[in-house]
Amino acid sequence: MKSDTIHSEVPRRSAPPVRASAAGHLQAWLPKLVLAPSVVISLCFVYGFMLWTFILSLTDSRMLPSYDFVGFAQYARLMNNERWWVAATNLGIFGALFVGCCLVLGAGLAILLDQRIRREGVLRTLYLYPMALSFIVTGVVWKWLLNPGLGIQAMVRGWGFESFTFDWLVDPDMAVYTLVIAAVWQASGFVMALFLAGLRGIDDSILKAAQLDGASLPRVYWRVVMPCLRPVVFSAVMILSHIAIKSFDLVVALTGGGPGYSSDLPATFMYAHAFSRSQIGMGSASAILMLGGVLAILVPYLYSELRSRRHG
Template identity: 60%
Template sequence: MTSSTRADMRTRLQDWLPKVVLAPSLAVTLVFVYGFILFTIFLSFTGSKMLPLYTFVGLSNYTRLWALENWHIAIVNIAIFASLYIVICTVLGLGLAIFLDQKIRGEGFLRPIYLYPMALSFIVTGTAWKWFLDPGIGLERIMRLWGWESFTFTWIKDNDMAIYTIVIAAVWQTSGFVMAMFLAGLRGIDNEILKAAQIDGASSLQLYRRIVIPLLRPAFLSAFVILSHLAIKSYDLVIALTGGGPGRATEMPATFMYSYTFTRNQMGVGAASAVIMLMTIAAIMVPYLYAELKEKH
């Protein structure tokens, strides 16, 4: 075998080896992610109950879905939760990032403290906050043991306020991650631009309002996409913290989909709700991906 032949075989091997290594994971992803997404869409147009049925019923599952009171409760709850969660996490994350960007002492100590909650699963976060907010063993009991007998905090048992306990727990877990994104964006800004603005007499407020924050647009967009995605699929946090209660006060589309698919044996309706959740995520992701690809081109 000549040296040119060996070199040609080596080149072909280098070209094919990554494809061979990635082929199994690609095949698994195609089947178990995109394949099951297509299967769920198909089920949403069938009369499936406890088991999949292949009788086509058109849009009747979607009609039944939008006639259900529980679904309307879930839509209102996700609107409240997602709007507060995204806004508070963004503002708090930006504030923490600006605070750490001042080159304060102890930054290396504070940064992992802010990031630590994101290392926990939503199940752990929900369980911990459930204990903390429980009036019998949590914050209310501790304050009363300290002598503040009139202190009450029963949001987790209140139908009108329980949704806000989920917001509190979710913000606690995710705001540090948003801070890390904004901090990376702040550290990526050219100092020459800031120095030029300071020489021109710009105050700190003007500096952030007119230069820094506009330059953080990619970080804002990334934070919005990630937080929206986490809000829509917030099943485990709700189950661990409130179980969807009290009553249906904290019902979310994700918990609705699970209960109707696996508890009430209404697989077609559950699949329809899953498709609507998928469309919501796609409505957020597609413009983001389009903007990113357009910017690269």
Template identity: 60%
Template sequence: MTNIEPAPLVEPERPGPAFADRVRTLLPKMVLAPSFAITLIFVYGFILWTVYLSFTTSRILPVYKWGGFDAYFRLWSQPNWYVAMENLAIFGILYIGFCIAIGLFLAILMDQRIRAEGVLRPIFLYPMALSFVVTGTAWKWFLNPGLGLENTVHHWGFTNFKFDWLVNPDMAIYTVVIAGVWQASGFVMAMFLAGLRGIDGEIIKAAQIDGATTVATYRRIIIPLLRPVFLSAFIVLAHMAIKSYDLVIALTGGGPGNATELPSTFMYSYTFTRSQMAVGSASAVMMLMGITAIIVPYLYSELREKR
């Protein structure tokens, strides 16, 4: 009998390292591709669509008949648009200024390593976790003369106390500032606190050895080193101020009258209520230009510093 030797086992070919490298390279792109496509269509695609509508004669529904700059001429002939721009200037300046000032003050206090920091930090950050609708509704109840602060103080016996800003056309815009500052100050505090904790302690120790007081150290060394944080806070707050809509609607509804109308509420009312879609689109484009005018210089400065 002839002995038949068994055939040697042939191991299946395994993917080489090149294949694994290709998978690792393509997998993140495949995961991000759907999100990228959705963003491209529903954000940038609709931005381009809105820009095109602003040059059409659209009213109730989109009409793709070219109208040139007619919608922009009509926009800048509306008295309500100038009221909205004036209110945006008041709201934006006070909102950004108070948020940065209060946020910096709270961050400096928290940076003193106080014992209750672990409790206070979440309390200051909590308002930012709320939606603008919740914030606006809560402050609407609190500032309502019939059931809020004024009514409560009257029940305490101070019948001469009066705080009717919410229904006063001359003061209503400041109630929006109060609510906005209350919500965003904690977030700005967190930004400044992160900046303070990132400063090299050796610099502060050197200033103390040279005899610098605490106030002088903050004024001449620490605060100037926080310039990037100031810039970042300004960009974020300006962006939030320009596109503020739900806070105003929940708090004042744009009233009394049009006393608290902002470009965002103007855009909504002219697009969906007054059947002036082209004018509403033109106002949205103006808002986009305002945000772009803030963000582009910031990005340019960031890229320039990296280079």
């Protein structure tokens, strides 16, 4: 009986190898076929255009691209351009404050939410909602809120505090800080979610052990928990800084780069020069410098992450 069944199975098994190998070929090629269009598209439209931008930044292109190479003259012009330095300084202020405030607020909210409070789900969603909005919407909302004649200033004055002034939006020295307020409002809930996920991954008994060791709650978090969250901090800094560097829509919606060009960021500078001021060459040069900025953050980050993973 046994040997019969074995015999009858052998030819049946050996019959479909042709089909099987065709299927095997298909199986081996299918992922490549499916991925090919996106690889081509990203090669062409991301890396291709990056390369084109770099080439344009070496030319004297103004309203239309030209291919008269002028070396690094556009970069030299950029370095002598006062407006570029305003934009770059603004990016420094905006980036540092935005990343810093988001981390502190996000971590704080996450720690408070992690105390097993009631209605945590509702609060978590509430804090996370701003992230669901586009920066344009955030910009418009805060434009109204910060408008001295319509928003917070008008409201507080309406309550009777006639001397109350909150006009950062129209103050050239302070306009960049309104960008920070709006961006922090939008992104800190997201950072909170990152930290909360990290906190939830920490073994409960570690907190208990630290308590028994005599550490107060702030010290438990500072000495024991936060060091465990280093990867989360890294990811948050990484995500936030590239949001900061490419910030464009928020500036356009909230301040329009103004008053004057006092709240310009490199992205708005680049757009203004490349597309409305017929300075494609200089705009490209500024775009390449921004790319350099992103890479300067990205490369060390990836390096340290990959290295720690290899060690871990």
